[in-house]
Amino acid sequence: MTSHTDSPVTAVRDYLLGLQQRITAAVLAADGADSPGFVVDRWEKPVGEALQGDGITMILEGGPVFERAGCGFSHVRGPKLPPSATQHRPELAGAPFEAMGVSLVFHPRNPYVPTVHMNVRMLAAAHPGQPPVCWFGGGMDLTPYYGFAEDATHFHRTCRDALAPFGDDKYPRFKKWCDEYFFLKHRNEARGVGGVFFDDFSELGLARSRALWEAVGDAFLAAYLPIVERRRDTPWGEREREFQLYRRGRYVEFNLVWDRGTHFGLQSGGRTESILLSMPPLARWAYQLQPAEGSPEAELTQTFLVPREWV
Amino acid sequence: MTSHTDSPVTAVRDYLLGLQQRITAAVLAADGADSPGFVVDRWEKPVGEALQGDGITMILEGGPVFERAGCGFSHVRGPKLPPSATQHRPELAGAPFEAMGVSLVFHPRNPYVPTVHMNVRMLAAAHPGQPPVCWFGGGMDLTPYYGFAEDATHFHRTCRDALAPFGDDKYPRFKKWCDEYFFLKHRNEARGVGGVFFDDFSELGLARSRALWEAVGDAFLAAYLPIVERRRDTPWGEREREFQLYRRGRYVEFNLVWDRGTHFGLQSGGRTESILLSMPPLARWAYQLQPAEGSPEAELTQTFLVPREWV
Numbered sequence: 291m292t293s294h295t296d297s298p299v300t301a302v303r304d305y306l307l308g309l310q311q312r313i314t315a316a317v318l319a320a321d322g323a324d325s326p327g328f329v330v331d332r333w334e335k336p337v338g339e340a341l342q343g344d345g346i347t348m349i350l351e352g353g354p355v356f357e358r359a360g361c362g363f364s365h366v367r368g369p370k371l372p373p374s375a376t377q378h379r380p381e382l383a384g385a386p387f388e389a390m391g392v393s394l395v396f397h398p399r400n401p402y403v404p405t406v407h408m409n410v411r412m413l414a415a416a417h418p419g420q421p422p423v424c425w426f427g428g429g430m431d432l433t434p435y436y437g438f439a440e441d442a443t444h445f446h447r448t449c450r451d452a453l454a455p456f457g458d459d460k461y462p463r464f465k466k467w468c469d470e471y472f473f474l475k476h477r478n479e480a481r482g483v484g485g486v487f488f489d490d491f492s493e494l495g496l497a498r499s500r501a502l503w504e505a506v507g508d509a510f511l512a513a514y515l516p517i518v519e520r521r522r523d524t525p526w527g528e529r530e531r532e533f534q535l536y537r538r539g540r541y542v543e544f545n546l547v548w549d550r551g552t553h554f555g556l557q558s559g560g561r562t563e564s565i566l567l568s569m570p571p572l573a574r575w576a577y578q579l580q581p582a583e584g585s586p587e588a589e590l591t592q593t594f595l596v597p598r599e600w601v
Numbered sequence: 602m603t604s605h606t607d608s609p610v611t612a613v614r615d616y617l618l619g620l621q622q623r624i625t626a627a628v629l630a631a632d633g634a635d636s637p638g639f640v641v642d643r644w645e646k647p648v649g650e651a652l653q654g655d656g657i658t659m660i661l662e663g664g665p666v667f668e669r670a671g672c673g674f675s676h677v678r679g680p681k682l683p684p685s686a687t688q689h690r691p692e693l694a695g696a697p698f699e700a701m702g703v704s705l706v707f708h709p710r711n712p713y714v715p716t717v718h719m720n721v722r723m724l725a726a727a728h729p730g731q732p733p734v735c736w737f738g739g740g741m742d743l744t745p746y747y748g749f750a751e752d753a754t755h756f757h758r759t760c761r762d763a764l765a766p767f768g769d770d771k772y773p774r775f776k777k778w779c780d781e782y783f784f785l786k787h788r789n790e791a792r793g794v795g796g797v798f799f800d801d802f803s804e805l806g807l808a809r810s811r812a813l814w815e816a817v818g819d820a821f822l823a824a825y826l827p828i829v830e831r832r833r834d835t836p837w838g839e840r841e842r843e844f845q846l847y848r849r850g851r852y853v854e855f856n857l858v859w860d861r862g863t864h865f866g867l868q869s870g871g872r873t874e875s876i877l878l879s880m881p882p883l884a885r886w887a888y889q890l891q892p893a894e895g896s897p898e899a900e901l902t903q904t905f906l907v908p909r910e911w912v
Contacts, residue, residue, distance in 0.1 A: 566886060572884070574883045
């Protein structure tokens with residue numbers, strides 16, 4: 291499949307590159323005047339057998355507000371859609387395809403500021419001479435170390451409002467999907483307070499499906515930055531830091547054990563350093579850490595890391 | 602299958618419990634007078650569907666020499682051997698089985714002291730009224746942060762000498778197996794300087810196979826402790842600490858992404874806190890860290906984290 295300048299694939303690429311720029315510019319501003327800034331790494335490589343990929347990896351490390359903030363764009367092309375991607379579209383088995391997306395994870399320094407993840411991705415496939423079929427996936431989810439109902443509610447409300455123009459069913463469906471996906475079965479614990487998640491989406495037709503998907507990407511800064519602003523100056527000490535590092539271990543566990551994108555990417559020869567942008571700058575493990583009953587640390591798991599309605 | 606006091610299963614259980622005691626006593630002594638000591642956690646639980654397990658988890662955290670040292674014994678019984686375990690023994694498909702082992706990972710505080718892993722395990726299965734068939738697996742491998750050829754050579758020589766009475770082929774075969782198993786494909790990098798690894802071993806008959814296996818377990822302290830003694834007082838600072846934490850990230854990546862025991866254990870409902878004894882107390886990630894050419898940090902990956910002959 292060749293990308294023509296008027297194809298939806300090119301338009302989506304342009305959207306994603308613009309989104310990456312907007313988000314990293316806003317994060318840089320939030321990191322303040324002393325920010326070390328983003329390293330921008332343009333790469334191109336064969337990704338496994340017969341695949342070709344390029345991307346722009348952007349990462350800010352050691353900032354005053356963001357201890358590690360990675361935001362990557364990637365675009366992979368291949369001659370044959372893998373079987374795992376065609377379960378619902380057998381007519382496209384073996385067709386040439388393109389996959390692209392923006393993925394980010396921000397790890398703030400202050401334990402009162404939650405970690406956040408957002409991803410928007412598109413898969414397009416077409417048999418020669420036919421128009422491409424596109425489907426969309428993505429979402430965002432919030433992982434606090436200290437729980438605040440107003441933060442969770444703000445995050446979910448922003449997601450709900452972004453999806454509202456596309457039907458009242460979308461937020462509840464995607465919210466539930468998120469709760470199910472970002473769950474650590476080996477801990478019987480949610481990764482965070484959730485958000486929205488969807489995959490393989492094309493049910494509204496190309497234009498409306500893409501509009502829904504862009505609405506999610508476009509809502510990210512409004513969902514997250516007000517929470518950063520609200521919590522960034524909360525005083526914290528050794529206790530909060532230790533707990534944050536411990537909880538970041540859970541983030542590592544989820545991403546390396548359960549996240550399909552990460553696990554499959556690493557096992558199939560993806561670009562390791564770009565895939566592992568999501569890793570925290572520092573994480574710790576301790577045996578059977580049990581926060582004191584009634585402490586904010588115990589409240590996190592009891593009240594926040596369980597699927598519940600936030601709006 | 603019932604364990605009678607005269608069955609090989611009972612004898613192996615006794616061996617493993619004794620091994621755990623010997624190793625943790627020696628590590629406690631090496632940790633010195635100020636050691637916080639091992640927490641000893643006896644547990645019993647259903648492990649997934651129709652499985653029953655018990656174990657003793659021992660862990661020392663925050664010691665002067667060992668920052669985190671976990672050593673666990675576990676024993677799982679089930680009514681039906683899973684298909685994954687019977688590929689080479691189809692006649693035992695569906696037979697009642699027992700699996701038991703001791704597994705340890707020690708993370709020292711001083712970056713000049715290498716991390717070590719050792720595991721010995723046995724699987725026994727029998728149809729009712731028949732004697733159990735036993736097979737053995739295990740090994741040990743060393744993961745330095747700063748490489749010393751004499752340490753790698755000592756470790757490998759101890760493994761080789763332990764295996765020598767069982768045939769000259771054993772060390773080279775198990776050494777190669779170790780190099781292949783403890784390899785991070787997504788980094789194209791060995792986990793450490795290797796050691797020995799074997800699985801599904803019964804080729805010498807029950808008594809000799811078990812003797813070989815015990816020889817590996819028995820050799821552990823002699824393989825590792827002299828290295829601890831030699832390096833524990835080497836002065837180190839912020840630079841060495843940062844590099845150690847960074848390299849520990851690789852240990853996390855290997856265990857959560859590639860190690861079959863860990864990955865399968867977490868996904869299938871094993872006891873999470875016991876499985877994750879192997880996690881480092883603290884680990885960090887940084888984007889494309891490139892040690893300066895000619896530095897000891899660069900030498901680690903170039904000279905030590907590549908399969909090579911050490912004896």
